[in-house]
Amino acid sequence: MTIYIAVDLGGTHIRAASFRPTETEPLKHQKIKTRSKDEGIFERILHLIEDVIPENETLAAIGIAAPGPLNPRTGVILNTPNIPAWENFPVVEKLNAHFNIPVFLGNDANLAALGEWRYGAGQGHDHLLYLTISTGVGGGVISDGHLLEGRDGLGAELGHVTILADGPTCGCGHKGHLEALSSGTAIAKYVREKLKDEKTVSSLRSSASRSAKAIAKAARAGDPLALSAYQRAGKYLGIGIASFLHIFNPSIVILGGGVSQSEDLLYESFRESLQKEIFGPAYLENLSITTAALGDDAGLLGALALVEQKI
Amino acid sequence: MTIYIAVDLGGTHIRAASFRPTETEPLKHQKIKTRSKDEGIFERILHLIEDVIPENETLAAIGIAAPGPLNPRTGVILNTPNIPAWENFPVVEKLNAHFNIPVFLGNDANLAALGEWRYGAGQGHDHLLYLTISTGVGGGVISDGHLLEGRDGLGAELGHVTILADGPTCGCGHKGHLEALSSGTAIAKYVREKLKDEKTVSSLRSSASRSAKAIAKAARAGDPLALSAYQRAGKYLGIGIASFLHIFNPSIVILGGGVSQSEDLLYESFRESLQKEIFGPAYLENLSITTAALGDDAGLLGALALVEQKI
Numbered sequence: 179m180t181i182y183i184a185v186d187l188g189g190t191h192i193r194a195a196s197f198r199p200t201e202t203e204p205l206k207h208q209k210i211k212t213r214s215k216d217e218g219i220f221e222r223i224l225h226l227i228e229d230v231i232p233e234n235e236t237l238a239a240i241g242i243a244a245p246g247p248l249n250p251r252t253g254v255i256l257n258t259p260n261i262p263a264w265e266n267f268p269v270v271e272k273l274n275a276h277f278n279i280p281v282f283l284g285n286d287a288n289l290a291a292l293g294e295w296r297y298g299a300g301q302g303h304d305h306l307l308y309l310t311i312s313t314g315v316g317g318g319v320i321s322d323g324h325l326l327e328g329r330d331g332l333g334a335e336l337g338h339v340t341i342l343a344d345g346p347t348c349g350c351g352h353k354g355h356l357e358a359l360s361s362g363t364a365i366a367k368y369v370r371e372k373l374k375d376e377k378t379v380s381s382l383r384s385s386a387s388r389s390a391k392a393i394a395k396a397a398r399a400g401d402p403l404a405l406s407a408y409q410r411a412g413k414y415l416g417i418g419i420a421s422f423l424h425i426f427n428p429s430i431v432i433l434g435g436g437v438s439q440s441e442d443l444l445y446e447s448f449r450e451s452l453q454k455e456i457f458g459p460a461y462l463e464n465l466s467i468t469t470a471a472l473g474d475d476a477g478l479l480g481a482l483a484l485v486e487q488k489i
Numbered sequence: 490m491t492i493y494i495a496v497d498l499g500g501t502h503i504r505a506a507s508f509r510p511t512e513t514e515p516l517k518h519q520k521i522k523t524r525s526k527d528e529g530i531f532e533r534i535l536h537l538i539e540d541v542i543p544e545n546e547t548l549a550a551i552g553i554a555a556p557g558p559l560n561p562r563t564g565v566i567l568n569t570p571n572i573p574a575w576e577n578f579p580v581v582e583k584l585n586a587h588f589n590i591p592v593f594l595g596n597d598a599n600l601a602a603l604g605e606w607r608y609g610a611g612q613g614h615d616h617l618l619y620l621t622i623s624t625g626v627g628g629g630v631i632s633d634g635h636l637l638e639g640r641d642g643l644g645a646e647l648g649h650v651t652i653l654a655d656g657p658t659c660g661c662g663h664k665g666h667l668e669a670l671s672s673g674t675a676i677a678k679y680v681r682e683k684l685k686d687e688k689t690v691s692s693l694r695s696s697a698s699r700s701a702k703a704i705a706k707a708a709r710a711g712d713p714l715a716l717s718a719y720q721r722a723g724k725y726l727g728i729g730i731a732s733f734l735h736i737f738n739p740s741i742v743i744l745g746g747g748v749s750q751s752e753d754l755l756y757e758s759f760r761e762s763l764q765k766e767i768f769g770p771a772y773l774e775n776l777s778i779t780t781a782a783l784g785d786d787a788g789l790l791g792a793l794a795l796v797e798q799k800i
Contacts, residue, residue, distance in 0.1 A: 329615075335768060340729075
C-alpha cells in the first residue's frame, strides 16, 4: 500500500512520520536533533525518512514543514535560522531526485494553520486565523477555504506586522512588530529593561532565569513586574488580533505556541484590548477564540495536510 | 439581448450604468445626487436603474457597490455614512423583489480592487493589494485569484489596522489606524494641530481652506508645514504597506483615491519608509506599485466585475 511521509524541520528536533492516506495516526514516527556533529544535515534527513518507511510499503509523496523564509512554489528554502548551512537550498528538488516522488514544502506556521484546519481546532472553519506565540510570533490564514500564501509563499508573516511604529526592536531588526511586543522574547526583554531601573521591585532580580517561563512562574506568585510584562504582551496581542479580524473577518482564532499556554496571565488584558480596539461588534459575533489542538504535532500534521491537499 | 446594470452608491453621487456581457463601455450611464429632498432614496435608485435600461433589452443581473459595513452574503447594508436612513437595509432582497433578477452587493473598496483586477491596472495579477486614500483609507485584496471578503464580507478593512498603538484618533474612534495617519483627513488634522502652536510658520495660517487639497497646493509652493504633513502621511503609508506586503506578498500594489494623486508629495517618504520597513528584499522584487486606472469608474466597474464573476 502507499504511504505519505511528513517532515518537520524544527529548531531543536527534526521529526518525520509515515501515514496512510486519510489517516492521521502515524505508522512510524522518529525524531533526531537538528544540530549534530555527524554527517551533513541533508544526509541525516534522508536516513530519518528511510527509517520511518515501513517495510513493504510504497512511498507516494513527502511533505515538509520548515521555518521561513522559503518559497513553496519553487521548493527552495531561502535561509532558515535552524540550519545555517542551508542558503537558497532546493530541498524539494534534492528529495525529489533521491526518492523520485512528489515533494511539497511549506512554511511551518502556515502549515500548522492548515493542520489545525484539517485535523485540529479549526475543523469546519473556512475563515481561520492561526497565531503561534513562542520565541517569535508566526501566523497562518485560511481564507474562504484557501491557505493564504501570496505570490512567492512569503505571506501571512503576522508576527512581522507593525502595530507600534518606532516601537521596540524585533528579532528581525525592524521596529514595533507584533513579535517585538507579544512574543516570549519581548516579554523577557521588557523585564530586563525594567530591571535596569534600580527602583523596580521584583523577585526576578534575584532569579537565576529570566525566561518567559520563569517570568510566568513569578507572575503566578504575584510578582508585579512579571504580571505587568504579561499584561503588556496581552494588550498588544489584542491590538494585533483586532487588526487581523478587520483584515480577515474569520470565524475562528487559534492560538498556539508556548506563550499562549500562559493564557491565565494574558487573557484579561488581551480580551480587554480586543474589545476596545474592535471596529464593530459584528467581528466578534460567533467568533471562536481557542487554543491549538495539535501541540507539538502541528508542523508534522500540517505537512501531512499539505500532501493530502496536493495529491 | 441581455444586459447587466452596475450601481455605485457614492458619497456625493449615485451612479448607474448598463453594460452588455463582457463589455466595459456602458450602453447608458446616469448619475443623481445622493442627498435630495425628493422622494425616498430607494425609489430614486429604482428610477435611476430603469432610466439606464436601454429599450428592447432584457435586464439579467444587477451589481451594487456601497460603502461598508455591509454583508455581501446576506445582501444587507448594516449602515452607511452616505445614506443615514439605511440601517440594516436589505437592498439585495428589495431590488430582487422589484426586478425579479439576481442582485449582488459588495463593499466599494473591495469591488474597486476587483474592477482594477479585471479591467484596470491589475490585470494578470492574481495577488493584488488595492488601497484607496482619500477622506478615509479603504482596501481590497485579491489573493490567489480570490477576492478576500471574510466570513461576513467584513474583511480587507485595511484603513482600520493599527500601525501606531495609542496614536492619533481615527474617524472610527479608535487610535493609531492607518486612516488616522495617512488619509486626507489625517493630513488636514495634523496641520490644524501644528497651527495651534503660535510659533509654527506656515502660509496655511492665513489660508481660507486647510483641506488636504489646499495643503497639497501649499506644499508645492514650498510651505514647510504642508510638506511635512505629506511626508508624515507617506512615512506611515510605507509602514502600513510594508506590513500588508508581509501579510499578502502580492505582485502589485494599486493606489487610488484623491490623496494618492499627490504622489509627488508622498512618494519620497513613502518609498524611503517602505524600503526601511520591509522584512526582506524578496517582497519588493518584481513588485509593481502603481496608481489606479479606473478613476471615478472604479466602483461601477467593480460592481460590473462582481456580476460577471457571479453569473
